Amino acid sequence: MANSEPDNSARPPAGVRLCALAEIADPGGKSFRFRDGSRLFAGFVIRQGEAARGFVDSCPHAGWPLAPMDDRYLTRDGRHILCSGHGALFTLQGVAVTAPCLGEQIAPWPVEVRGDEVWTA
Ligand code: FES
Numbered sequence: 001m002a003n004s005e006p007d008n009s010a011r012p013p014a015g016v017r018l019c020a021l022a023e024i025a026d027p028g029g030k031s032f033r034f035r036d037g038s039r040l041f042a043g044f045v046i047r048q049g050e051a052a053r054g055f056v057d058s059c060p061h062a063g064w065p066l067a068p069m070d071d072r073y074l075t076r077d078g079r080h081i082l083c084s085g086h087g088a089l090f091t092l093q094g095v096a097v098t099a100p101c102l103g104e105q106i107a108p109w110p111v112e113v114r115g116d117e118v119w120t121a
Contacts, residue, residue, distance in 0.1 A: 010034045010041035014110070016120040018045065021052065021113055027092070029073030029081075031057065043109040044073055045118055046081065046092055052118050054111035055094050059083045060104035081106070 012034050024030045024047040034041045042057035042065060057065045064085040067073050075082050080097070081090040089098045094106035110121040 008039055008041050010036035010039040011043075011109075012041070012120050014120050018111065018118045018120065021047065021050070021116050021118055024052070024118070025071075027074060027078040029067070029071055031067065031070040044071075045109075045111055046073060048092060050113060052111055052113050053092065053094070054109035054120075055081075056107040056109050058107065059085055059088065059101070060096065060106060061086060061088055061101035066106070 018032055019030060024045060027046070027048050029044050029046045032043045032045065043054055044057050044067070045052050045054045059066050061083065062085055066081065066083045068084040073081050075089070081092065081094065086100050088096050088101050090096050090106060094108065096102050096104050112119055112121040
């Protein structure tokens, strides 16, 4: 899917500030979208305490965005990422632990925490 292509011109380079860490629920997720003309890059960041991990917002099963609404990536108990497409559950490291894409991984989107802010890496 175009969103996960490494040469997607809409994907921000390293060194772009995304948000303050405090803007992401703990645990929780936050959606980010970038445009370059007709190209779109959609990513999301999952926070656990002082750590943040980024992913391309594209399910490895069918390539659909994972969340039905902005920022709604986690299950109620905060232990898994849920794909609203067909219900796959992923660890917070992005590995599917249920069908229909058991063992597949959500493409990573490198981010880093600098001080109290989240940046692309
Ligand atoms: S699109 Fe995610 S489980 Fe099918």
